[in-house]
Amino acid sequence: MSKKVSMAVIRRLPKYHRYLADLLDKEVYRISSKELSEIIGFTASQIRQDLNNFGGFGQQGYGYNVEELYNELSKILGLDKSYNTIILGAGNLGQALANYSGFRRSGFKVKALFDINPRLVGIKIQDLEVMDVEKMEEFIKKEDITIAVICTPKEKAQESANKLIEYGIKGIWNFAPMDITVPENIKVEEVNLSESLYVLSYMLNDGLM
Amino acid sequence: MSKKVSMAVIRRLPKYHRYLADLLDKEVYRISSKELSEIIGFTASQIRQDLNNFGGFGQQGYGYNVEELYNELSKILGLDKSYNTIILGAGNLGQALANYSGFRRSGFKVKALFDINPRLVGIKIQDLEVMDVEKMEEFIKKEDITIAVICTPKEKAQESANKLIEYGIKGIWNFAPMDITVPENIKVEEVNLSESLYVLSYMLNDGLM
Structure with a gap:
């Protein structure tokens, strides 16, 4: 991960992480960027752009795998480190x-x-x-x-x-x-x-x- | 002020306010959006867009009057209310x-x-x-x-x-x-x-x- 990601994007990551945790609590395992947009309040295009900084998580026509995205964000945020x-x-x-x-x-x-x-x-x-x-x-x-x-x-x-x-x-x-x-x-x-x-x-x- | 300003813009206002206060402390009374951009870390175009939500503060070729902008932002933020x-x-x-x-x-x-x-x-x-x-x-x-x-x-x-x-x-x-x-x-x-x-x-x- 050598590409420089802007601080504005980074400051949004914890919010994604938190909302994904809520979705997992509610046993939602799959979500489109449009649905995620309605929950989190960023545009769907913003969400796709933000997450594309870290590799393509979503799949056309399927959306995001909530658990996978949550786990990846945990790693990106370094929450698995001590x-x-x-x-x-x-x-x-x-x-x-x-x-x-x-x-x-x-x-x-x-x-x-x-x-x-x-x-x-x-x-x-x-x-x-x-x-x-x-x-x-x-x-x-x-x-x-x-x-x-x-x-x-x-x-x-x-x-x-x-x-x-x-x-x-x-x-x-x-x-x-x-x-x-x-x-x-x-x-x-x-x-x-x-x-x-x-x-x-x-x-x-x-x-x- | 009936136009709906996005929360993303609103969340940037306190930062403008804080940096303008610093400028006043340093007796800087006039600043271009480009110079402000270098201090605050948003693009000059972002700054102009953000502030345009509240009326045109800057003047082409002059930039912003720091004290005026600071006072206006104080009012917009309701810091003069109790x-x-x-x-x-x-x-x-x-x-x-x-x-x-x-x-x-x-x-x-x-x-x-x-x-x-x-x-x-x-x-x-x-x-x-x-x-x-x-x-x-x-x-x-x-x-x-x-x-x-x-x-x-x-x-x-x-x-x-x-x-x-x-x-x-x-x-x-x-x-x-x-x-x-x-x-x-x-x-x-x-x-x-x-x-x-x-x-x-x-x-x-x-x-x-």
Whole structure:
């Protein structure tokens, strides 16, 4: 898979994956791009184009084999891989994410939380320990941690990212409300809650202008 | 504004808004769609098309007036409006969101948190009280609350949404990891953290297949 696929396409893949999972739950095993279009809200042509980026899944006159497509998307999304993960920042958000069921449904295995606050260090969140940031470098190296979730205050996000990368982290899920800058070989996914909130604001305001 | 704008366009608006704010911070007051394209990563033609949905902002040979466009987008996004808001579920995620700075930068005014857990009822998160869900109906009506943020467990999300709507809520920001079903006149924005996590997973896996 050397062809460069655009981020816009990639951002649609999890949605396909989710709707296909729903179809499998409902024991639907075959679907046309037109039917899929009605469920998922993209045009049939968009769906065919998106999926063609990864090889031809559909068959003229038959449509898509739901299970096959679901399994292929799981592989494309790397959900069959496993990544040792830590959470940096064990405040409310870090603790909430430690319990996040999405980690268990994907390949991200959370191994520990880290914090600078002595009142948090040593407590347990489910079966995960909150450790002192002083021990983070050693832990990352010894436990082969490749992913970090940043839940620090905004002001600490970039500095934290720099350290994590120095210690060997390859991917960052950033919840701090500011974009971080990283070298090209590091993968970052920014969670922009404000974009989601602004969409709600738009919808509430729609038609009132 | 009666023309129906597609959700795909709407989901791009907060990004324009954010990048324009950055430009203003850097005292850039004028920008071409080509320059904007380089910063934001959409094609210049996409940008012109998107913004044309809301009237012609750019001028041939001049480009966009950054401040004007920013102000217009703020209005389109309804960021100049005000919405009384509650958070349902005062666990870690609810508490984290009670401190979320994005609420202050938009029109959402969080007035209280509600929970069913007696150990949480009565505590204060910053200056916000955690109240008993038994008092939610009265509070929503008396305080003219129109927005609710759902931070309950997955199993309680739909039931909570039903009650909130019955009590008069018009918009829901749903953090429970399942989509909720609502009447057509109610606006819902689902926060799909798993979609974001899966994009990170894809990026980590890219090129390895």
